Amino acid sequence: xxxxxxxxxxxxxxxxxxxxxxxxxxxxxxxxxxxxxxxxxxxxxxxxxxxxxxxxxxxxxxxxxxxxxxxxxxxxxxxxxxxxxxxxxxxxxxxxxxxxxxxxxxxxxxxxxxxxxxxxxxxxxxxxxxxxxxxxxxxxxxxxxxxxxxxxxxxxxxxxxxxxxxxxxxxxxxxxxxxxxxxxxxxxxxxxxxxxxxxxxxxxxxxxxxxxxxxxxxxxxxxxxxxxxxxxxxxxxxxxxxxxxxxxxxxxxxxxxxxxxxxxxxxxxxxxxxxxxxxxxxxxxxxxxxxx
Amino acid sequence: xxxxxxxxxxxxxxxxxxxxxxxxxxxxxxxxxxxxxxxxxxxxxxxxxxxxxxxxxxxxxxxxxxxxxxxxxxxxxxxxxxxxxxxxxxxxxxxxxxxxxxxxxxxxxxxxxxxxxxxxxxxxxxxxxxx
Numbered sequence: 521x522x523x524x525x526x527x528x529x530x531x532x533x534x535x536x537x538x539x540x541x542x543x544x545x546x547x548x549x550x551x552x553x554x555x556x557x558x559x560x561x562x563x564x565x566x567x568x569x570x571x572x573x574x575x576x577x578x579x580x581x582x583x584x585x586x587x588x589x590x591x592x593x594x595x596x597x598x599x600x601x602x603x604x605x606x607x608x609x610x611x612x613x614x615x616x617x618x619x620x621x622x623x624x625x626x627x628x629x630x631x632x633x634x635x636x637x638x639x640x641x642x643x644x645x646x647x648x649x650x651x652x653x654x655x656x657x658x659x660x661x662x663x664x665x666x667x668x669x670x671x672x673x674x675x676x677x678x679x680x681x682x683x684x685x686x687x688x689x690x691x692x693x694x695x696x697x698x699x700x701x702x703x704x705x706x707x708x709x710x711x712x713x714x715x716x717x718x719x720x721x722x723x724x725x726x727x728x729x730x731x732x733x734x735x736x737x738x739x740x741x742x743x744x745x746x747x748x749x750x751x752x753x754x755x756x757x758x759x760x761x762x763x764x765x766x767x768x769x770x771x772x773x774x775x776x777x778x779x780x781x782x783x784x785x786x787x788x789x790x791x792x793x794x795x796x797x798x799x800x801x802x803x804x805x806x807x808x809x810x811x812x
Numbered sequence: 813x814x815x816x817x818x819x820x821x822x823x824x825x826x827x828x829x830x831x832x833x834x835x836x837x838x839x840x841x842x843x844x845x846x847x848x849x850x851x852x853x854x855x856x857x858x859x860x861x862x863x864x865x866x867x868x869x870x871x872x873x874x875x876x877x878x879x880x881x882x883x884x885x886x887x888x889x890x891x892x893x894x895x896x897x898x899x900x901x902x903x904x905x906x907x908x909x910x911x912x913x914x915x916x917x918x919x920x921x922x923x924x925x926x927x928x929x930x931x932x933x934x935x936x937x938x939x940x941x942x943x
Binding site: 558561562564565566568569572576670671674730731732733734735739740743744747750751754 | 820822823824825826827840841842845852853854855856857880882889891893894
């Protein structure tokens, strides 16, 4: 039977753990709301941008002069995987699900004889991928210093990726991130960003109107495509931020509940031990008195 | 014919403005243009400059750092890289933009040099009048 003092210490320590996880849950909830708002605020831009690009790229896709970002390099030998994860842990399966998807994709590509290069955004993904794909990692973007996610960060990553593309370092780029569905459900998603793909989702939208372009179409495309990469990265970052907080919130909620259960169990054990000690003492006293 | 068009100004981070306007002056990359109702559908890229929108409750001005605009007969959507309403513009911002424009002007190719000079002049004037 563990002694009473140890049990008491144990209960205290679990109680303070519960306090911490509870606090983390509340912080995550507050951050989640902000992240969700940011994701929603970014949506109109991305939607319009995609609508315009869908019209433009449909028109330009057929011509030979289409920019390289749209038509691709003509090869699919070298793949760049941009794996976007969080800077911090304690957020349930958030990072693992992204990494798992990226790992599966990488292995598939490797067994098909392709070359895989990996660029990680966020510390956690790098840690998890380093052992297996250490040789394939070409760069890492640290988001640790970023307090508030802005378009500037996305532009920075986009510039990095585009420079490599211009330098002929890869043919196809895919980003991996978690799509925010709800607090309890985040969907790991792979999305190809180079060569650019825009879904023309609306039939009656910009596709049916003939626009005047100023400057001409190709010049606009050449200017907008790099921006498209940044925009897609930015929405992925926003989705990821919301997902991270959602995942952390439910993970911490679970942890808080488990701590509560543990405290209950330990308290019962503590009370039983105390009772046993008292009973023992009584027996000793009584048998002592009888012996007289 | 409608006498207003739907004006939207969005940046990647948020939606800055959305209201009915009667005219929108855009800093197009090949020259200023004013979008009014029933304008021919146009897509244009923007240069760093100033956006002026005449709406029901007065004229609103924004500083934009570039982006593009989609104009149709009934709407004008500006997708700016960064946009700041006039009352939030500070002298430092303008001076920085001016410095950037001056640098771009010095490095500009002969066919782009006129436009670059215009951007420099725009910001020089804005430093005088805006703040």
